[in-house]
């Protein structure tokens with residue numbers, strides 16, 4: 001009877017070295033291709049390096065392919081770092097984060113999502129984060145996901161008609177909160193980018209109402225227009241009537257014809273309707289992160 005020779009540690013490490021060399025060579029090849037992607041974007045006048053919809057598609061494809069003992073969440077972290085580096089290589093990329101009351105949860109989520117080498121600045125409140133995004137000193141702002149009736153809610157500030165206004169463009173964490181010091185915290189990212197669908201999205205609408213409307217009536221009006229309400233997570237009282245935040249299943253762009261139908265059916269009850277943005281549904285909702 002022959003027994004298989006015990007693996008030789010030096011041989012195994014030589015194989016690891018060869019794999020590491022191969023991985024690094026592939027990353028260098030990827031850099032060359034991303035350089036060509038940037039040139040192609042410039043040639044077609046296609047705005048901006050950062051494409052959160054495309055990044056979500058890349059992550060979903062890799063997550064579907066992924067198997068074995070190497071953790072999915074760690075794989076996502078590696079690719080987040082890779083894609084953030086390739087975003088920075090195409091142009092300035094900086095992140096403004098709400099970091100209030102010494103609570104570092106959003107900072108951790110932002111750093112994990114946008115990369116350890118991306119410049120990040122802390123801001124004491126959401127208004128300052130949005131000012132940094134509007135003023136261009138930050139490409140992206142990271143803010144708590146809107147909920148409830150909080151005073152100083154930031155989402156009403158995204159209402160407006162300007163085509164280049166800041167919009168919600170992603171939700172964090174995309175896979176796992178890791179060791180973020182936030183205890184279940186989740187965040188959204190805002191940026192002055194044209195929003196683009198990832199193929200599996202949710203959208204945020206601000207509904208400026210003339211008077212309070214029951215949730216069931218909002219859902220009925222939305223359904224009649226072909227829109228499915230995922231949640232009605234937040235409301236504020238404004239002098240002319242309440243503003244409701246609606247989270248919609250699927251992607252809704254500024255010129256979605258369903259919005260016209262909703263305006264028509266709601267009539268005087270709806271004073272204003274703004275698309276606040278959309279986000280790719282995180283992997284953590286469809287698969288353990």
Ligand SMILES: O=C(O)C(=O)C[C@]1(C(=O)O)C=C[C@@H](O)C=C1
Nearest residue numbers: 037049050051054055083086087
């Ligand atoms: O596909 C692009 O547009 C790229 O710029 C490439 C890339 C990547 O590294 O895969 C980098 C940045 C974008 O946010 C999305 C993807």
